[in-house]
Amino acid sequence: MPTELSASPQSLSSADLFAGASASTLKIAAASARWRRVPNGKRIFRQGDEDARAHVVVAGGVRISQTGSDGAQVVMRFICAGEMFGTVALFTDRKYPADATAIVDTIEASWREADLLDLMTRFPQIAINAIRIVGWRLQEMQNRARELATRSAEQRIAQALIRLGQQSGRSTPAGTTILLPLRRKDIADISGTTLFTASRILTGWARAGLVTDQRRRLTIADHAGLQQVAEQS
Amino acid sequence: MPTELSASPQSLSSADLFAGASASTLKIAAASARWRRVPNGKRIFRQGDEDARAHVVVAGGVRISQTGSDGAQVVMRFICAGEMFGTVALFTDRKYPADATAIVDTIEASWREADLLDLMTRFPQIAINAIRIVGWRLQEMQNRARELATRSAEQRIAQALIRLGQQSGRSTPAGTTILLPLRRKDIADISGTTLFTASRILTGWARAGLVTDQRRRLTIADHAGLQQVAEQS
DNA sequence: CCGCAAATTTGCGCCAAAGCAACGTTTTGA
């Protein structure tokens, strides 16, 4: 039996990007940032946009999703406070590969490509940190691709909830509550299934006491049970 | 209708990693490399191994695959001559996230983590090049995840062949021949389907004149037709 | 607090593709 894959990703925060940077470096970084307030539901950038910048969520939450030419949506990732997004575009063709939409009222900071490249050239550690962050995300996408190809819809939803719990969960008396407000469609689009299947499975779990769901705020009541669903072969 | 995603990835060669490096930089890089000959079928590293190094295929071809705890296999990528692999592990937890297996007799060069980090710190452009390469791969995995979630098995196989043609295709009178020798299982595992489905679809295409298949060497005879299969909504 | 719009639930039919088994073909290595 092969080695089990590492649970991995941790929170990929902007703090990691500037890890090891001196006070003066941070000052230079802060000076070149642009800050914005984004209301719930508003798009921050759109797939194909060309003026790519590097973004960080200061407060709130963002959905990163791709929309196929047939209208099918897939959520690549949810971004919580402190995490980077939109950064990969800077290093490829400068076109954002996905949409970014605020799913709660959000504040985000961003940097121009030139400013970030300048920082990286002067402080190589920042560039190395960036590889590390992108590397984790690549590993996560590889794991998700494996799951899409080999696991059932139920297992994928379970795994998605476990990831979201690690990423943005808060411990409460009832269990781990996922802070981001998620609709059934969001759950479906990040698990690679349909609204209907996601609804059926979640109501089933709610009845079985695995999760509870109040006003789009999911709580994982039985973490071990959920893990078992995700891992059953 | 949303902007169509860029076809993207190009060949991600080691040349890109050292793009812009001076002759002296290259000399330092070459001096610290380790070279190995790997016979067809032999594993180069294994998922979970800890002594991660940065690898380049000098000649031959390599299959990067993950094996789930239930034995299910997924191919993440095939690596052709000139391309990097195994590099992401250096920047995450130093454990290879997948297996690497030679699928033809292969020569591979590799660097220790310390040597590569040293190079990157001294020549930040190399670090920036590395982000670019990993960024392209992340985008490619995101596209593949979207396809796994939203497209049919037939469309995914078509897309996989198109990618392989771009990556390792050679023009011949009969069309574009994919140089890597691929078994039905390889095709299935990179498209997220089964051996049986892959076989059925490929024999169908062979009958229709879209592809020909001689001794595990696939040739795309009708590129436009294949593209149409991949894109039909 | 009301009423409308959006989100969710649920029953049901259906199909793409997985799983299985049996058989043909190619490759390998001794």
Added chain:
DNA sequence: TCAAAACGTTGCTTTGGCGCAAATTTGCGG
């Protein structure tokens, strides 16, 4: 050169989960 093993094909059966429609609940603006 030949046999065994690996690989590929194909018919049949089974099923997870998609898609639609209709009913129900929730959330929001006024």
